[in-house]
Amino acid sequence: MKKIILVAGATGNLGFRIVNFLLKNNADVRVVVRTKSNQEKVKELEHIGATIYHIKNWNIEELKEACKDVSCVVSSLAGLREIIIDAQKVLLDAAIEVGVPRFIPSDYSLDFTPFSPGENRNLDLRREFHQYLDSKPIATTSIFNGAFTELLTNEMPMILFKQKLILYWGDKNHIWNFTTMDNTAAYTARVALESSTPRYLSIAGDQISPQQVREMVSEVTKEKFKLFRPGGKALLGTMIKIIKFISPSENELYPAWQGMQYMHNMIDERSEIKKLDNVRYPEIQWSTAKDIIVKHQTENKKI
DSSP, X not given: OOOEEEEESTTSHHHHHHHHHHHHTTOEEEEEEETTSOHHHHHXXXXXXXXXXXXXSOOHHXXXXXXTTOSEEEEOOOOSIIIIIXXXXXXXXXXXXXXXXXXXXXXXXXXXXXXXXXXXXXXXXXXXXXXXXXXSSSEEOEEEOOEEGGGGGTXXXXXXXXXXXXXXXXXXXXXXXXXXXXXXXXXXXXXXXXXXXXXXXXOXXXXXXXXXXXXXXXXXXXXXXXXXXXXXXXXXXXXXXXXXXXXXXXXXXXXXXXXXXXXXXXXXXXXXXXXOOGGGSTTOXXXXXXXXXXXXXXXXXXX
């Protein structure tokens, strides 16, 4: 008998991939979508085999119907307080009311448990939700994947292709953890289909330092890249405070200072992963940072 998995946030980039991998693993997949959700994405989800539950008001009574007979709820919701805390609480409570045994919260980040409140606004929201989640009678698993590897070629200002520079802060030999969205989604799907998994699982498709990034990018592009270090962790922390003061942008999900906060966490020694859980599912083929850079270069040559 197929396991029924409910996914929230399925119209998002990661959520859609999770649904796809769940279907590939022979799951019966339900997704909850709001009336304001991207309707093209909703049609795509329906086309690949997901069952759509349209939610008008996002309340417990509506969500309970979608949660009936579900073995695990997977959240890939993205947003600020009204989503990560408020909306996830309602989803969690609905799942508990109908007896769903397991819940995977929308973490998909570096392991924020060693960090203190105030160091990263978006991760603070996840930590706050964890306090509520851990007080409830439901088994839960958080998946920590470092940063998405795809960010290396766009949003994360580390590889400056035009300037032929690798921008980094702190120690050039500090290891950064990266995992592609596909690997994260594939892993999440496998976790969701288990009957029991640990509270925390840490994965990384690649563990690579700025120095190694420089060597790898130089090899792939056949051009000489140099390291560029504006300063250490303390200077980056000061810049975050200044930029946040000048441009608070509190209602934006990813203002400039938020990305800098994440980088500040990544270069911190507390971000070190002591044990990876990749081997839990040996069938997953892990993509490296080099794979993503090669793909990026190939696609650019076609333009």
